[in-house]
Amino acid sequence: MPNNSRETVLNVLRGQKGDHVPNFSGMGSITLGGIQDLGYRFNEIHGDARKMANSAASTHRLFGFESAIVPFDMGVVAESLGAGMKYYDKADLGQIIYPTMTRKLVDRSTVTVPDGASEADAKTFVMKEIERQITEYELKMPADIASTGRIPVVLEAIRILKRELGDEVAVGSWTLGPFTELGQVMDLEVLLKMSAKKPEAVNRHLKFMVEYLDKVLNLHIDSGADFVTVREMGATSSIMSPRMFKSLVLPNLQELFGRLKRVPTVLHICGDTNPIIELMAQTGASALSVDQMNRLNETRAKLSNVVLLGNYKPFGAPFCDGTPEEVEAIIKQSLDQGADGVWPGCDIWPQVPPENMQAMIAAMKKHGSNSH
């Protein structure tokens, strides 16, 4: 008997063969048409469990996409630690603006420059002050994580998806990785410089993030997530050196994935991952996800036994504005280069036309069967 979608996805994540190459994601994969059919505005699906769950389910319901994923924005964990958020409630209907942080826990806008300081002195003052604050800051674990900020919304959305869709479709969730999450709550520029100059001061916070993300992701798993994805894009080789990745980020990812053993896990890094792909394989994640900048055929050759997910570009040309034939070509390329699961390199851009979503599904039906 053929596997259903859920079984195939979970088999593939565990390194087994399914009857087809699954077409899914562990990251945001909603379409604007899908949420508009439900009568929702984009800004209201991030704070309401029912709307979040229905939106996440719509891509499967409309197109047969093989996963349902929450949340959609990158601020849930930062907000639960005390960062200020903005939801763009006044955005035009149909305008896509994801929620973002308005005030980080260590934020240069809170630094008051002494009167009469020159521009140069002011900049130096702010940088020094932020560095001092990052060095001294004590991140605090919320007393009851499951009821802090929008974490309960995400947990409830996972429960709804599990209840209503969970027999057929893999339900997934994600958080950022320790380094990327730290950049969401503290001034990123100073953090990057300190990662080079004072790595120990940064590592102290990364260790906190491992503790915290472990707890948050385990709550997702308790609520019914079939698999979880950790997005550590701040540590891409487009930003930091492979050397820094190895010394500062890798040990913390190893610690985090070492604690997440109950369900399959995915490590996602976008941008240039070619120099660090073998280090990514040492993190202990069940599968690795990369984007279109990864030379997947080379990666396949280097890592024959690692589950690889990728790597079509889910925004811009051709996915969002090309012809169905062009969409088919990029999907086929991921398959030909050896992806174990065809999956986007980022959140699917919600304004992708339905015809192109259908073209992607059709391409997978045509080329992604393991029966021949």
Add this chain to the structure above:
Amino acid sequence: MAPTSEQQADILERLKNGVIEYDEEVVVKAANEALELQMDAYQAVMDGLAAGMDVVGVYFASGEYFVPEVLMCADALYGGLHILRPHIKLDPDKMVKGSVVIGTVEGDIHDIGKNLVKMMFEVAGFTVHDLGRDVPLDNFVDKYMETDADIICMSAMMTTTMIGMPVVIEKVRAKNPHARIMIGGAPINEDIAQKWGADGTGKDAPNALQEALNMIGVLRDLGDQFKAERTQKEWGADGILQPA
């Protein structure tokens, strides 16, 4: 006391290497010596600091430097720029080659690339109107109209925010079809720039910072043009007049 050519070369070399090696102390010391020796501050900025940043761009492109290193290099450059810039002996009216409105589009709080592009504009002598980050789209249009700027520069780090750019481009074009609009950021490439009707982006912009660094060359050329004009003004076209 005019500096000897050896002294000048030595100072330029230290400014340049201080930027490349992100050693702010070296840069600050060399910049102060440049002033003591009454070196041309503009030359010190362009052939010292900016020349160093040019090399940083090459290191970044070749994978020798990454973002943290580039940021430290930029700090070193700023350290020298703040000392030297007030001493560029020029009529401020002539200094201004142009003005630019710059910001990161609504929904995006990533401003590292934007700040680097801003620095490059400042080095080249532009007046920069920095709107900051997470800038409501209409603010770009309003500021552009208010300042009558030459260039609008928009940045987005994320695919999820770049979509604001065509909205601004359309609004600006409605008011001034000839406005010069540059867009940049990690997800932006030439195809997107062309499709949205922007005038330009970095040649190779899979990365916002690379694009900013690519601009250095362009801006240094602008600086050379400017220098030629200035030479003409101070010395006269026939080269008879002596500098003040």
